[in-house]
Amino acid sequence: MRLSSFLYRAARLSRDAEVIYSGDPKKMARRARNKYIGRKVARRLFKW
Secondary structure, rough: OHHHHHHHHHHHHHHHHHHHHHHHHHHHHHHHHHHHHHHHHHHHHHHH
């Protein structure tokens, strides 16, 4: 794995942990929704 890939992955995990530890259900729901939407959009883009 390249260093940049590792750092981006670590940043995403860090943000996930930060949102979970905040305890704010709105932030958790928004994060989950945006991750879901982002994955759906990425799959459609890469199908081409």
